[in-house]
Amino acid sequence: MKVLYAQSGGVTSVINASAYGVLDEAKKAGLEVYVGIHGISGVLRENLLRINDIDIEGLKYTPSAAFGSCRRKLKNQEDINKLFEIFEKHEIEYFFYNGGNDSMDTAWRLHSEAQKRNFPLKVIGVPKTIDNDLPYTDHCPGYGSAAKYIATAMMEATLDLKSMYADSTRVFVMEIMGRHAGWLAAAAGLGWLNGIGPDIILFPEVVFNKERFLDKVDETIRRKGYCSVAVSEGIKYEDGFFVADMGYTDSFGNRQLGGVGFTIAGMVRSELSLKTHVAIPDYLQRSGRHIASKTDVEEAEGVGREAVRLALSGVSGVMVTIERISNDPYKVEFKTVELNKVAEQTKYLPEDFHNEFEVTDKFIEYAKPLIEGEFFPPFKNGLPDYLVIEEVEQQ
Amino acid sequence: MKVLYAQSGGVTSVINASAYGVLDEAKKAGLEVYVGIHGISGVLRENLLRINDIDIEGLKYTPSAAFGSCRRKLKNQEDINKLFEIFEKHEIEYFFYNGGNDSMDTAWRLHSEAQKRNFPLKVIGVPKTIDNDLPYTDHCPGYGSAAKYIATAMMEATLDLKSMYADSTRVFVMEIMGRHAGWLAAAAGLGWLNGIGPDIILFPEVVFNKERFLDKVDETIRRKGYCSVAVSEGIKYEDGFFVADMGYTDSFGNRQLGGVGFTIAGMVRSELSLKTHVAIPDYLQRSGRHIASKTDVEEAEGVGREAVRLALSGVSGVMVTIERISNDPYKVEFKTVELNKVAEQTKYLPEDFHNEFEVTDKFIEYAKPLIEGEFFPPFKNGLPDYLVIEEVEQQ
Incomplete structure (x- = not known):
């Protein structure tokens, strides 16, 4: 046998x-x-x-x-x-x-x-x-570690931004994997458990609206001086187009995405005249053992x-x-x-796990045990x- | 007092x-x-x-x-x-x-x-x-930890690439900080101490030559099927222009760099028709405590x-x-x-610490104690x- x-x-x-x-x-x-x-x-x-x-x-x-x-x-x-x-x-x-x-x-x-x-x-x-988008299971092996990597990276980068904003970078953008579901983007919000996290999360489950996003950045800058943003690679405009389609498909016929971090940062720079930094962990988030x-x-x-x-x-x-x-x-x-x-089948982030720009306590309660230890x-x-x-x- | x-x-x-x-x-x-x-x-x-x-x-x-x-x-x-x-x-x-x-x-x-x-x-x-470019000191606090982060990230991403290359991504590019000196780019090579590292490192101390770079990628792909690349944000063409000038200056009057990873990957995609992935750790490499x-x-x-x-x-x-x-x-x-x-003053990577695309044993001997523990x-x-x-x- x-x-x-x-x-x-x-x-x-x-x-x-x-x-x-x-x-x-x-x-x-x-x-x-x-x-x-x-x-x-x-x-x-x-x-x-x-x-x-x-x-x-x-x-x-x-x-x-x-x-x-x-x-x-x-x-x-x-x-x-x-x-x-x-x-x-x-x-x-x-x-x-x-x-x-x-x-x-x-x-x-x-x-x-x-x-x-x-x-x-x-x-x-x-x-x-890592995407945690398999149905019929509470969560999927691989997600907890990617979530822990992303939350840690977001905490550390936000501390960096907070150090620098007085006369340099005001907006930091981290681009996160997750073509369709916002589980990984949501993980960026877990740093708030320990007091440091993103001010804005852009989920693929929420239609991207440039004006509302820039208003939120502007409001955050006025309030605290800097703004830390986590953006899912999978965010789309109302017409269904990915904000950062790379222009080609992979061998499974999926559209290749990437560079949405730069797209978003470009909007902030040109419309709000703020200095930005962009991180794209890419493979690092799924192999960060x-x-x-x-x-x-x-x-x-x-x-x-x-x-x-x-x-x-x-x-x-x-x-x-x-x-x-x-x-x-x-x-x-x-x-x-x-x-x-x-x-x-794809399991999306439930509606009560996020609002427009943030995760809810319900998501944090769900995800916290998965990153423990x-x-x-x-x-x-x-x-x-x-x-x-x-x-x-x-x- | x-x-x-x-x-x-x-x-x-x-x-x-x-x-x-x-x-x-x-x-x-x-x-x-x-x-x-x-x-x-x-x-x-x-x-x-x-x-x-x-x-x-x-x-x-x-x-x-x-x-x-x-x-x-x-x-x-x-x-x-x-x-x-x-x-x-x-x-x-x-x-x-x-x-x-x-x-x-x-x-x-x-x-x-x-x-x-x-x-x-x-x-x-x-x-x-983190740049390690201060003169008159063997090395500078901050460098060892950034080097350890970069080497680890490069090892993990290269293992990822090695898993995927059979019918997907063939070339992985990681963009590394270091405007003028190649100390951080060189750190990517430290993974070879434990058997996994980049196939190509592009140092700011070496004039970037597109043809020689693509030849090296092509040769690596033919030999082992995949090619892992570490590129310094500071690489320049022979005429002194940065390969990825962002088009503006910071408050110290330094040119803002970024996106060279995508520039390099674009060359590989268009000239060699190979699928690429790009990571830009940005702030993560200098705050990865x-x-x-x-x-x-x-x-x-x-x-x-x-x-x-x-x-x-x-x-x-x-x-x-x-x-x-x-x-x-x-x-x-x-x-x-x-x-x-x-x-x-800027302390560059010494000539005997690197060759065109790799670090030398002398660099590894220098850097190893700095990432220990x-x-x-x-x-x-x-x-x-x-x-x-x-x-x-x-x-």
């Missing part, structure tokens, strides 16, 4: 903790464990690595996809047939796919095909996304282990979800949802000592 | 540790201690805060200028006269100015004026700059204490410097240099618990 695990989609700083959970739990169950290099793309090329004899301890504190990710969707029945040939040849009976919406669609199609073929394959989805949330790391490992337990008990066609049992003390249980329900990586030479698996390098 | 301390110029994540050193040492000497709010600008407005009864312990782990910074230079003799009126009125006998090149010029002019007037004022400069270097924090506090010891022994008109006595074990001693020697801030609610001084807020 062999297990296959693979990683897919945009990475997080804790997806490898999920990998650790899956792989360690499967090894402990006495199974032979393989990993597909660069997700389903690698599996299609039979690029599989047996990991039973590889030291994977370091996955717990290494960001990004240690086994390589991919953005490939299943294109047609030919892809599916090829995969089942490979599953059969390598006697794969368990397949764990660690990803977001698109990856759950892939997992669902493989599960359905297995049923159709009466092929003894159990498929379980392991959730992962050095400031990961302990809660997030532990849950990421947990959903991985749960996926294996479910598959071994005969379950297939589901994604592991997290249900919040209580908030104080924070307590969760792992549940499941059918993969086809998750695929290609520190789980620093080991350091060597003054820098994080991340795991790079030699055997993956050689693939 | 009263002490006056003030902060000036772009902030760092450890300038407050220097503040702590100065203020604590002066308090211990039984002096009455005042702080100018927003540097010399605040002093000119008599915006002084007595800090003897304020708890300043948190300065050791709080980034940016807790007492506010400024970019103001002394404009004319009228400014100087006004300052001496204030020094006289408040019986200030010791003035500590914590800043970079421009601030040392201010300090020098006050020291000279005091001598001319036979006014009993001792002036000591406390060095601070959560990943500060312990060595840096301790030295920042140390130069502050040394400044007070010197002033109390009658010295004036100097900046505290750091001399490296040995590299392994790393050991430094504090020395001094006349303020007028420091002012408006972790000194995390306390955390509360999952976020750093930074000090915000109520009395400063009320000024």
Whole structure:
């Protein structure tokens, strides 16, 4: 009985903790464990690595996809047939796919095909996304750490702005990931828990109105001298156009966004004549493992282990979800949802989690436990000592 | 006998540790201690805060200028006269100015004026700059922590790129501060100490040649599939023009730079047809106290204490410097240099610290001790618990 695990989609700083959970739990169950290099793309090329004899301890504190990710969707029945040939040849009976919406669609199609073929394959989805936009789960592994990174960065940059505003920069803008949902932009507001945060958050769920935004900046400057802004890359005008469309699409057909921070800052500079600074953390916010949330790391490992337990008990066609049992003390249980329900759905920031320019106490109450706890990586030479698996390098 | 301390110029994540050193040492000497709010600008407005009864312990782990910074230079003799009126009125006998090149010029002019007037004022400069471009000192407090931030960010983003390149982003570009000198850009290369770093570093000391750069990207992509690039905001074409001049100047008359990351990525996209991602950490790299270097924090506090010891022994008109006595074990001693020697000079990255696109082992040997050790801030609610001084807020 062999297990296959693979990683897919945009990475997080804790997806490898999920990998650790899956792989360690499967090894402990006495199974032979393989990993597909660069997700389903690698599996299609039979690029599989047996990991039973590889030291994977370091996955717990290494960001990004240690086994390589991919953005490939299943294109047609030919892809599916090829995969089942490979599953059969390598006697794969368990397949764990660690990803977001698109990856759950892939997992669902493989599960359905297995049923159709009466092929003894159990498929379980392991959730992962910094965007926190997967439905049917209270939150998603990857979000808590990205949220902690963003809130910390916003606090530190706002302290910087506050130091400088007297005769220099008056407005700081930080551009935050999150194409459709404002979960990450909202996270910028968490610094207020410790007294320092953004004055304005621009959510993708709120239609961008230039005049109202500039009025709010102006009012803030008059009141306190400086204005700190968190802007989601996904903000749109009333006509549905992204404020900062980059002009091309990625391999999943999604429009590439970027530079909205400069667009917004340009408005402030030209209309209000204020000096601005712009930060675009980009990849840093999703790979910032050095400031990961302990809660997030532990849950990421947990959903991985749960996926294996479910598959071994005969379950297939589901994604592991997290249900919040209580908030104080924070307590969760792992549940499941059918993969086809998750695929290609987006969970937006609820209306009572934000108003036009700020998060509500309800959001803060929701997000606070998710960023709790520190789980620093080991350091060597003054820098994080991340795991790079030699055997993956050689693939 | 009263002490006056003030902060000036772009902030760092450890300038407050220097503040702590100065203020604590002066308090211990039984002096009455005042702080100018927003540097010399605040002093000119008599915006002084007595800090003897304020708890300043948190300065050791709080980034940016807790007492506010400024970019103001002394404009004319009228400014100087006004300052001496204030020094006289408040019986200030010791003035500590914590800043970079421009601030040392201010300090020098006050020291000279005091001598001319036979006014009993001792002036000591406390060095601070993430840029590490102050002459006559082995390195400068603020650099080690910014270097540690940049190296860590580059490692994490490169791991991200390496996860994604198979069918998505192939080139990642991180834009790094440092208008004239390449010390911070070079720091991106430190990740190679732990096996993950940039493939290309573009230094301001090296004339930017688009063709050679694109050839190097192309060669790297062919060899390993992806290419990670660190670019200094200060890179220039052969004719001396900045590759990304923003089109305006700041209040010190310096050209504002920004967006070079997008310029460089645009070249890669249009000429090599490769998907790119761009990160611009901006303020985050100079205020990222959560990943500060312990060595840096301790030295920042140390130069502050040394400044007070010197002033109390009658010295004036100097900046505290750091001399490296040995590299392994790393050991430094504090020395001094006349303020007028420091002012408006720039220490560039030495030629044997870099080649066209990489740092040398000699640079790594130089920089490694400066990023050593972790000194995390306390955390509360999952976020750093930074000090915000109520009395400063009320000024």
